[in-house]
Amino acid sequence: MHILVTNDDGPPSGQSSPYVHSLVSTLQSSGHTVSVVLPHTQRSWIGKAHLVGKSVRPTYFRPSPLVTQNGRLSNSGTVSSRPLPEDSLDEEWILVDSTPASCIQIGLYHYFQSRGPIDLVVSGPNYGRNSTAVFSLSSGTIGGAMEAAVCGVKSIALSFAFFDRNHDPEIITNASLLSVKLIEHLYKTWDKDTHLYSVNVPLVENVLGRKILYTNMLQNAWRSGSCFQLIEVPEEEDQGPEEVEDAMRKAEQKLGRKEQGNLEGSGTGSGYETPTGAGHVRYTHKHFKWAPRFKDVYQSVEESEEGNDGWAVAQGFTSVTPLRANFMHAPGEFKGEIKLEQ
Incomplete structure (x- = not known):
């Protein structure tokens, strides 16, 4: 497959974007062509927004080989204002000073034509879960996948749910391996009424041996007052x-x-004082x-009861939530465990 990858955490960084390099490398090792367009900086909580009236200026990121250093996966690379020559075989990603949704538009329509049509968009892996309505409705990760869906391209929003901030290389590597297997499975078995899938993979030991469940999205709310x-x-x-x-x-x-x-x-x-006069x-x-x-x-x-995405992640399971590109659950019977081919 030709897969376009974006995220809302920006280029590889141990502090804010520790997973995207691992996923891209694992997709490439599985034989996929991977094109990458990322925001040039952190763009979390921005949903499916575009920065109206702002010119978008790309820069170019050249990732270093993915290796383990000091017990963590490296997330290094260099940024240049100019792209590599067309005949260069070195890997290069595009960074744009805008949002995940804008990355999708630019990646789908303005680059990579020589690589052939894009079969699938993967937005993520997000640094943290995107389960339940409260997180999902504001997620730039899901926003990027939504943008692809409204462009008529199959898309998957992928999030890595952490329980602590121990970036164990083996756990991240296994989460990436599981994600690639699941991405391939969903693409092969894509439901005709589903525009995109929201996937949450927990960063836990033995994630490859844990259940993968179809879920619905828990409808929750901010209950403690203002954010x-x-x-x-x-x-x-x-x-x-x-x-x-x-x-x-x-x-x-x-x-x-x-x-x-x-x-x-x-x-x-409420943020205002008692009126001092009629209409004032x-x-x-x-x-x-x-x-x-x-x-x-x-x-x-x-x-909540069993079966929603938040519950599944809390159990250490991978959640797969089929969505329409209108923030609604996809119709159909999505229940039970997903078995991947070994």
Whole structure:
């Protein structure tokens, strides 16, 4: 297959994008032609957005060979403002200063024609789960796959759900191996009413021997109030998206440890003051910081019945959720375990 890969975490990085190089290498080792277009920086929580009115300027990433260094998979490479010569045989990925959805548009229609038609889009692997509606509706990973679906191309949104931040090379390698087998299986058996699949692979030991289940998407909600925290007037510049995402992953990791333990054994107000006259509202000047409460997601999963994507990931299973490109579950009977060819 000719597979187009994007993500919402940006180019390979131990801090913010530790999985994409492993997946690309595993797809290539399985005989697939892989073309890669990624955002040039972290673009999580951006959904299927495009940056309207902004010119897109590509740069070019040349990944170094994937090796294990200091107990982790390396994620190094070089960036250039100019592409390699057309006769070069070196590997080169395209980085664009935009969103995952824009990466899909550019990758489908403006590059790679000499490689033949693109058969499948894989968006991911995301650094963290994209299970349940709360995460999925804002996910840039799923947004990229949605963009491909509305372009008429089969697509899979792939996420690696971590329970801690131990980037064990063997666990990541096995998650990539499972993902490639599952990608091939879904492509061969694609359901005619499904536009895209959302797949969550847990980063756990023996993932190749654990169940793969069709699931629905848990419909949950933010229940603790606003995802924005009221703060004092900031004295320093805002944090960049990489720093914010890293802090959020650390918070998610604390809750993930509780989930892993299970495997092994309010709002701030309306933001305005009482009206002082008919038709007149006096607002006070305030500052806010993005600070979602992940415990809402974990509690909704704990309270849910079996069969949804959040529940499957919490059990250490791989979830496969068939979707339509309108944020609806795909019709049909998707139940039970998926058996892959050995």
